[in-house]
Amino acid sequence: MEWLWIAVATCVLVPHSVKGNDWWGEYEEGIRHYSKEALNKEFPEKTRPASFKHPVFQCPDMSPSPTVPSSVEFVKAADIKVIAALGDSLTTSIGANATTVLGIPIEFRHVSWSIGGYGSFQDVITLANIIKLFNPNLVGAAPGKTVHGMQGHISETGFNLAVTGHNTFNLPGQTRHLIDTLRGYEGLNFEEDWKLLTILMGMNDICDYCKDKALFSADNFIHYMTVSLEMLMNEVPRMIVNVAQILPMQTLREVQKPTPGCLLQRSFCSCLIEPVAGSPELRELVEVNLEFQKKLEELLHSDRFFRDNFAVVHQPFLKHADPPRLPSGKIDMTFFTHDCFHFTIKGHEELAKGLWNNMFQPEGGKMIVNSFSDPITLTCPPMDHPYIFTRPIAARSDLPPLQSDAPSKAAILLLSLLVGRLCLV
Incomplete structure (x- = not known):
């Protein structure tokens, strides 16, 4: 088994076009000092010592609703029975x-x-571990590790069906896999159980944009996102879908160290890393990144995906997020893996807290993180509204419908008066 790990690592690292004998020499040196125990060690010192525990998180009301809610607008954290996730390597937590x-x-x-389910909240802060404080019987939290490129079993993945390296055009396939898995999972009441799904997708499209600008366009991003959300809305009852806004990616260029691992950044996201600072190519990519964000907001700030038992909620906390920095202004590398691109557990925990807080904030009042330099404070559901906010502004009763072909009462009255006046003439 030990040589299997080495082979997998070699397959991932070697094929990339990284020049120079120094890289290969250091890589071979790493293999010579490799040990299975070190590779599988939980909580490397870079993240935290194994004895570390988070303080207890307690809220005034952690109880479920008296009866299972029938409306998507009145679902408490403790009412969530099933958790799932779709996306790419940020959700598979590669290298974390x-x-x-x-x-x-x-x-x-x-x-x-x-969706991580390791231990408890005090061990690792994930959205699933937070919800497990409210409902210890939560189904679907990911219990184990997998290896990129090898098929993982549900006993390892849980309902974390994200796939490393996937682009948004792969999302409908992930969605179909999830729907079929939920339908056939023993011990899950597909019709009655409330389900929480989180989707974060689109960063790989930006990383690959320069390779095929048509395939990885903002319009295609929205098309495949729409297809996936419509599949869920049409086939899965009692579901709340968090769609997290994608990151502004330009500042990831600053995540650098003179190490062999950091050379992998170029392979993971060449369209972002390779352009020269200030170049037209980089400016175009930054604009595309902003267009992705804008079009996703436009898609989700409506009542298109809002039903009595289903809702898609845009969670914008990452919209302006800057990488965590030290007091000197330099990037805090303890938040990044050895590839200088993905997040360590420290980064994942900040994402989890940002998402949880957004879930209990109304549209228009959701927290947007400017920097991860200061840890996010986890908040409790408000006592006056202990439910996950799902109703979009477009669906509020005090606002006109987003689109309507029917004439309003005022228009009918005005038309009647005009006709009456014409009849008197």
């Missing part, structure tokens, strides 16, 4: 707990920000 660069191919799904 790696001890060395050789651990980058490992997908540490059990510590993933949106």
Whole structure:
């Protein structure tokens, strides 16, 4: 088994076009000092010592509703029975707990920000572990690790069905896999159980944009996102879908160290890393990044995906997020894996807290993180509204419908008066 890990790491690291004998020499040196124990070590010192525990998180009301809610607008955290996640390597949590660069191919799904189920909240803060404080019987949290490129079993993945390297055009396939898995999962009441799904997708489209500008356009991003959300809305009852806004990616260019692992950044996201600072190519990519964000907001700030038992909610906390920095202004590298691109557990925990807080904030009043330099404070559901906010502004009763072909009462009255006056003439 030990040589399997080495082979996987080699397959991932070697094929990339990284020049220079120094890289290969250091990589071979890493293999010579490789040990299975080091590769699989939980909580490397870079993240935290194994004895570390988070303080207890307690809220005034952590109880479920008296009866299972029938409306998507009145679902409390404790009412959530099932948790799931779709996306790419940020959701598979690739390399997040790696001890060395050789651990980058490992997908540490059990510590993933949106669905990791390792231990408890005091061990790792994930959205699933927060919800488990409210409902200890939560189904679907990812219990284990997988290896990139190898088929993972549901006993390892839970309902974390994200796939490393996937683009948004792969999202409908992930969605179909999830729907079929939920339908056939023993012990899950598909019709009655409330389900919480988190989707974060689109960063790989930007990383690949310069390779095929038509395929990885903002319009295609929205098309495949729309197809996926409509599949869920049409087929899955009692579901709330968090769609997290994608990151502004330009500042990831600053995440650099003179190490072999950091050379992988160029392979993971060449369209972002390779352009020269200030170049037209980089400016175009930054504009595309902003267009992705804008079009996603436009898609979700409506009542298109809002029903009595289903809602899609745009969670914008990452919209302006800047990488965590030290007091000197330099990037805090303890938040990044050995590839200088993905997040360690520290980064995943900040994402989890940002998403949880957004879930209990109304549209128009959701927190947007400017920097991860200061840890996010986890908040409790408001006592006056202990439910996940799902109703979009467009669906509020005090506002006119987003689109309507029917004439309003005022228009009918005005038309009647005009006709009456014409009849008197």
